[in-house]
Amino acid sequence: MTQAKPPLSGPLAGMRVVEFAGIGPGPHVAMLLADLGAEVVRIGREGAGVSNPVVERARHRVGVDVKSEEGKAFCLKAATNADVLIEGFRPGVMERLGLGPAELLAANPRLVYARMTGWGQDGPLAQAAGHDINYIAITGALSAVGRTGETATPPQNLVGDFGGGSMYCAFGIMAALYERERSGKGQVVDAAIVDGATSLMSFFFGSRKNPMLTTARGKGMLGGAAHFYRVYECADGREISLGSIEPQFYAELMAKSGVDAQLAEGQMNPANWDDYAEALTALFKTKPAAHWVDLMEGTDICFAPVLDVDEARDHPHMKARNAYVEHDGEWHTAPAPRFDRTPGAVRSSDDNGAAVVDGWASQGA
DSSP states (O other), X not given: OOOOOOOOOSTTTTOEEEEEOOSTHHHHHHHHHHHTTOEEEEEEOTTOOOSOTTTTOSEEEEEOOTTSHHHHHHXXXXXXXXXEEEEOSOTTHHHHTTOSHHHHHHHOTTOEEEEEESSOSSSTTTTSOOOHHHHHHTTTTGGGSSOTTSOOOOOTTIIIIIIIIIHHHHHHHHHHHHHHHHHOOOEEEEEEHHHHHHHHTHHHHHTTXXXXXXXXXXXXXXXXXXXXXXXXXXXXXXXXXXXXXXXXXXXXXHHHHOOOGGGGXXXXXXXXXXXXXXXXXXXXXXXXXXXXXXXXXXSTTOEEEOOOHHHHHHSHHHHHTTOEEEETTEEEEOOSSOOSSSXXXXXXXXXXXXXHHHHXXXXXX
């Protein structure tokens, strides 16, 4: 007797999602939804493998030739019985395949059709190729990251693809689903990385006349200019981070570190920052990072060691939070955010996408 598969858990259990395979933010959107219980069918090329087992987890995979009549029919059947569709192609590609919003919303008026792109669905650059670095470059975000006198430093692809891309796309999907409860109608979500990254810059856009919060490279308080908001190298070459902005936190830094008492005065005067940073640079290089961790971690100094991704997994706080989960012999990041009644879960992927879509069709939309 075949054992019944346990029901999906999480606050999104019961949601049906069709994901057209892509790279970058699109798969991350699908992962976020799947982690919280959504059933995701990932439609990719026939024979395509898994490129990232963490981001592509918790999927029902299926290989389809979307240009064939059979493939198009399968995609239409999947979308007709889904709540959400996620695609990350250039504008016009889905329309040319006959799978654009006009066709699919006609077949399923309740569908939330999420379009994840860099430049957006319209505008002069909509058809241009691009990557994270380009998208954040025109929003002002890239210009703000780096050291004075040096070229801008790409912050991996965290700000564009994931911060301004997948997180805003997921937020847009949930907003559209919430609105659907009132109207009964789905809609298109145009999630552009340039829009999301611009939104991420809202705080600095509103503070651009405040010299303390300038985004001029290496000049602002939060951009690495302030001695109390920097990364410092220790005697063993390891790095530590300080964020002692508030006076009481700065006072504790002064007391714990044993630095020259002169640094206690004029904390917020930018004219002091370079000299004070030199003093702290010299101080922190006198001891290994473990010394400063023992002395400062867990205090109100606002302190943390700078860890790589493998070290982060083993940090006591991250372990206590179960921030990483071992599943099927692979370490995964845990679902986020967390829910007390309906927690999400890391789940395996399978190649059962076609059967799942057949099941959706038999159950109705």
